[in-house]
Amino acid sequence: MAEEKKYEVTGGQTIPKHVLYDVCASLQHSIAIHICHRVQRAIEYANLKQLIPPNRRNLVISGGVACNKYIKRAVGVVCREMDYSVRVPPPHLCTDNGIMIAWNGMERWRVQDGIYQHDNLDCLDIQARCPLGEDLSEDVSKSEIKCKWISLSELYEDNVIETLVDA
Template sequence: MAKDYCVLGIESSCDETGVALVQVTDQRLPVLLAHALYSQIEMHQAYGGVVPELASRDHIRRVLPLTTEVMSASGKSLSDVDVVAFTRGPGLAGALLVGAGVACALGAALGKPVLGVHHLEGHLLSPFLSNDPPEFPFVALLVSGGHTQLMRVDGVGCYQVLGETIDDAAGEAFDKSAKLLGLGYPGGSALSELAEMGNSAAYKLPRPLLHSGDLDFSFAGLKTAVMVQAKKCAMAQGCAVEALPHVVLADLASSTQAAIVEVLVKKSLAALMRTQLKRLVVAGGVGANRDLRAQLNAECKKRQVCVHYPELHLCTDNGAMIAMAAAMRLQSGIQIPSEVYAFDVKPRWPLDAIQAVDA
């Protein structure tokens, strides 16, 4: 690759369509030139969750207009694109195929190579887009959708899993608990907003695996405990769970959030102690949670540990993280883009299974 080149990134793994353009120069880190994002939340709200077929069709409608928007905002043209990157997995198979198909078609039309990116690697490296980028090595708390993992990160492509969820992830615990409380979709953000109005000590909920001695997570039992407590409250009030007084729902939400956050914080601190590293990166949608950030900031300050997050608007799925991950893999020399446009996708793809060179 030349020293100065542009990478176009396309994200379509679930219910957000994201496109972004980054530029790689002699500078230490690639630079984000422009990005655009379309969320399908409103469309899926009527169904209480993501409908894969609808998600795939909507990606088809959105990806090219978003690409045009990004190129216009960046002041570049498609002829300036040197590599087209796309989310190869994990995610919804149909949704992934849309992004992969468009990326490979663009690459073939432009005569430029393509590169498939791991969705979670995009999240993991997204803090490098922030105004306070981390340095290697670090411990990473990856909390995105159905994934909760602690990893030791020694460089791009050098990932060691320290602990991971054995059932429900933190994001699923937020979403499923919110659904039990009748908060609708998307549940996680609704529960977090309601939690700010409640008393986090109102109900004693379990902290699964908090004292297990390892770095694994389990949130399925917490979801069950929330359901049991909500039914007890509803029985006492003589109403359905959804009809509970606002103050009761707020206390339930706050107590639920407190349980999830305490586990995430203490396991992260344990990972730092075990690895003896002094840098923590938090990435993924749950990383935007205010209570989680506040507690991690306070605890890391006590221990003289630097903690880094992506910008709030880049915590959700987005094209910028895909373009950035691709650019960093190219810049580090551990992967070369492919000029073969026969693509496949990997709906299930463990992050620690990434090879140094994975064409």
Template sequence: MLVLGIETSCDDTAAAIVRREDDGACVILSNEVWAQHDDHAAFGGVVPEIAARSHVERLDGTIERAVKKAGVSFADLDAVAATAGPGLVGGVMVGLTTAKAVAMAHGLRLVPLNHLEGHALSARMTEDAPFPYLLLLISGGHTQLIRVTGVGKYDRLGTTIDDAAGESFDKTAKLLGLGAPGGPKVEAAAATGRADRFNLPRPLLKHEGCDFSFSGLKTAVREAAQSLENPAPQDVADLAASFQEAAARHLAQRTEKAMALMPESGRLVVAGGVAANSAIKKMLQQLCAASSWTLITPPPQYCTDNGAMIAWAGAERLAAGLAPQQDDAMALAPRARWPLADPPDGGRLGSGRKGPKA
């Protein structure tokens, strides 16, 4: 099964070709990603309108490179999978509309996908990750703990009640004048810093459940930064290290609570852009070692947004017979909000007039 994957949910224009073998193995034939960091650098964050326009300009060429690098033609493909949400709706619209056009022009199955499902199944592209497993999804827009028992079978155990982990890294980087992308910049600065210099809070330490919170930690970082007059490079490094340590401990502490809810698994999959952070990975490795669990993380290039994970999730859905009928797929509208799974109590945490948050 040969699938083209298209990902445009935020500021990365991505396309990939993936083959799913008869035995369920994944072969990634190409994975093209065009990052937009330079387009947004002057604004201190992603500007949705600029991101959408950039996708319009770059997506056709990105798809062309992915097909050419894979050594295939559109006639060889079985399906095209595309992110249909959640994300910046302008970017999602560009990718999904392009996927519909490709499907119509070449007579291919269309598989609209939840972006979070791409992350949820990404480890299965390159690692031995049988179901069930506990997923810690940490990215710029999402921080969730999800019980994954199969393709399309997801139960949300915890989510952020305010800000996402990646967003807090981005804001910390901006506050410290480190630039973008925030996650790698903070990690680089923290490498020469003292993580014990600033006493930052440990969010929700006595809170029941598995939810996360990063807004108070961001506030504490801002107050610590404002207390420094003419901060030297070492001050910035120390504050970056202190923040990174606090964020990693918070993620590990809440994950430990979720691990207790599914002891039958013994496997923790960490996905999303923040999963590439070495300090967080080390903290989670220690947690899993102490609990006799196995930690599974995709290679860094498949942690951040990419087309391969979308193509693979589409292939997994097709193989499981869970892809929508073609007419329904073609009629699906892009979604800014699209939860992968609801909370176990049926609540709608973070819901609003546009629907529940992801």
């Protein structure tokens, strides 16, 4: 109600664009923070368990996240601070789930996991979701990793926001 009075808007009317832009930017930033926390915890876990050799510390960002410049830049800040490189396919390769499904298939083919030959296609089990790799979420939780969250304050600079909006 206070906001309605502040902007002289009554129920059912459209809120001013600058308020809408602020709401959208706040939502996008909250999503970026959530994703960055998940990425940071995953990297902390991988480092703790020595899952990735120092010379192979790369993170691939794909899908919708790779198409969002702000979120991609936020994840890049986390990776830079944790000494990881970020790899991002061109946006036109990130919007089609078929490409990501094909990549999953290629990775499975590479390790010969869940690959069926022509003579045993009748026993093929159809899955709505196809996992890639081993689910480590329970072990990550049990590890009780405490993170000192990496600051994303460099994203607040006006010139960064303008660059991301204009691009």
